[in-house]
Structures are given as structure tokens and as C-alpha cells.
Amino acid sequence: MLSCKQVATIASDYLDKSTPLKWQIRLHLLMCANCRRFVRHMKITRELSKQMVLNKTADDVDTIWNKVQQQIKQDSQSD
Numbered sequence: 001m002l003s004c005k006q007v008a009t010i011a012s013d014y015l016d017k018s019t020p021l022k023w024q025i026r027l028h029l030l031m032c033a034n035c036r037r038f039v040r041h042m043k044i045t046r047e048l049s050k051q052m053v054l055n056k057t058a059d060d061v062d063t064i065w066n067k068v069q070q071q072i073k074q075d076s077q078s079d
């Protein structure tokens with residue numbers, strides 16, 4: 001069983017689907033709400049920044065950060 005710290009360390013590999021520990025992470029996420037939230041927020045952040053790059057608006061860090069925070073706020077309200 002992975003610890004929360006281990007999950008946090010490899011969460012970005014998990015989102016890249018480049019870790020052999022995928023199933024162990026999924027198992028941990030089933031049982032751990034904290035890590036579930038952490039991975040979800042990391043995913044939102046990554047998706048938004050990817051969109052920003054595609055839209056060539058990545059130069060405005062404040063805009064990106066505001067969107068990330070909005071998204072996370074909405075997300076935690078729906079919890």
C-alpha cells in the first residue's frame with residue numbers, strides 16, 4: 001500500500017500514464033479522499049495550462065492562476 005507522500009510524489013507520472021504503479025495509486029485513491037482531491041486538482045491545473053499553451057495565452061501567469069483557483073473552488077463546492 002502506497003503512502004500519501006508516495007502518491008503525491010508520483011501523481012504527475014500517474015496523470016501521464018507513465019507509471020507501473022498505476023493500480024496501486026488507484027487503490028490508494030479509492031480509500032483516501034485527500035489524495036483523490038490532490039490528484040484531481042493536479043489534473044485540473046495541468047489541463048488548464050495545456051489549454052493555455054494551445055491558445056497561446058500562456059504568457060499571462062495571473063490569468064492562468066485565477067482560472068485554476070476558480071476551477072478548484074467550483075470543484076470543492078461540488079464535493
Ligand SMILES: [Zn+2]
Nearest residue numbers: 004032034035
Ligand atoms: Zn492518501
